[in-house]
Amino acid sequence: MIVHLIRWLFGFIDFSVNGRFPERFLNLATKNGVNLWNMKGENQVFSASAKKSDINILKLFSKKTQTELHIEKEHGLPYHSKKYSNRIGLFVGLVLFIVICNFLSGYIWSIEVNVPLGINEYEIRSELKEVGFYEGVPLRDVNIRTIKTNMQLIDPRISWITVNISGTRAVIDLNENLSDKIQNDSENKNQNVVSNLVSKADGTVTRIEVQNGSSAVKVGDGIRKGQLLVSGVMVYTNGNNVLADSKANIFAKTSGNVKFEIPDTIDKIKISENTISHKRDINILGVTIPITFVGKPNTECLFSTKNEQLTLLGNTVPIYTKTENFKEISVESKKLDENQAQKILKNRAELYQVFLLYSADKANLLGFKSKCEKTSNGYVCVSSYELEENVCVKSN
């Protein structure tokens, strides 16, 4: 196969010789170092293949031996490339292709970051950029050991990081540092900690669940903010005192008030469904090329941007598209009537209820009453609520 490839690279011909004594031609050729192959002889016609460079000498032998030489077929690169000899652009393009491939293969163009839950990939990417590792960095400037060390120094969340480079693609894997979490757990389990639990709000005790410590209140007691609820000193019947880290859930009925206000005239922002303009850019290998030349409109508008990175066969490619959309908005002042104002205030109150339940510990909303009034400036809604929640907090 290699022999055939070499013959094709240099070019060869299939020829036939006919005459009275083609054997004389054969002997002359072989005596003068001409290599022949694929030889066949029939009825005074002899055919074979020979190198392109031997054509002239074969023609000479043909004349000497008074035989007729016919070239049947031409094979090989010299004959194929003759067709394109006038097309210099092809040759230049081929050279440019080789040069550009060689040049581009000296840079990192794709970085894949695999992060555990709890760590944001884009934070890691921006930190990598700080330490000098980004898409478009020359391979010769990449020092993996330095990158790993610097990343662990600037981000204490990282306990282990690895950088694998394959061609122009880098894959980064990292693990989270769990030592803080382990330390917190061990601190909690430390039996030398002694603590009391106090109330975080005024209220009436409805339910007591004490796991560790001595309860200082009973169901039905009124409590004030800061009052001791569970003591860390446990007194046993035999007279011994034991100090403990208090743990308990003490539920109390608490109440509160909240006020919402809105003016009687509000600004209503209307977003147009039609997009005014799109601005598109393409970023290839770090070079941003604008596709559309559209500027930001002079009117008030809503601006949104979308960045996408292209992928090819599952691998990211260093080509990004950025699309900016501008939507027209209009602002109009509107005077609210009582029904509209009440509806808005009611919505705000309902939202506040959700916030209450979310922020309080194991809370249960017992009641929520709202009363809306018109004032000189606008409308006011005063809401009162009753909540049953866990009011225990550790005292300092």
Add this chain to the structure above:
Amino acid sequence: MKKKSGQNRIRNSLLSANLSGVRMDICGNREVIFEGSKGVLEYNDNSIKINTGKYIVGFCGRGLHIKCLNEYNLIIHGFITNIEYIM
């Protein structure tokens, strides 16, 4: 005396055979590797005759062709039925 001269004759003939420089490796009746050729005298599908200088070696058969050929050596392929030495 007669024995000695007979032995010398055999020795001389073997020596002369080696010095003549012709060697044939025949694989069955399909392939012949021929060393020491001085030219092809006849070449067609049924008969190939090779000049060795002192004699001519002729190969007869069917589908005979020279697979490769250079100044002194050649390889013949085909179905060989006869090999003859023409003095």
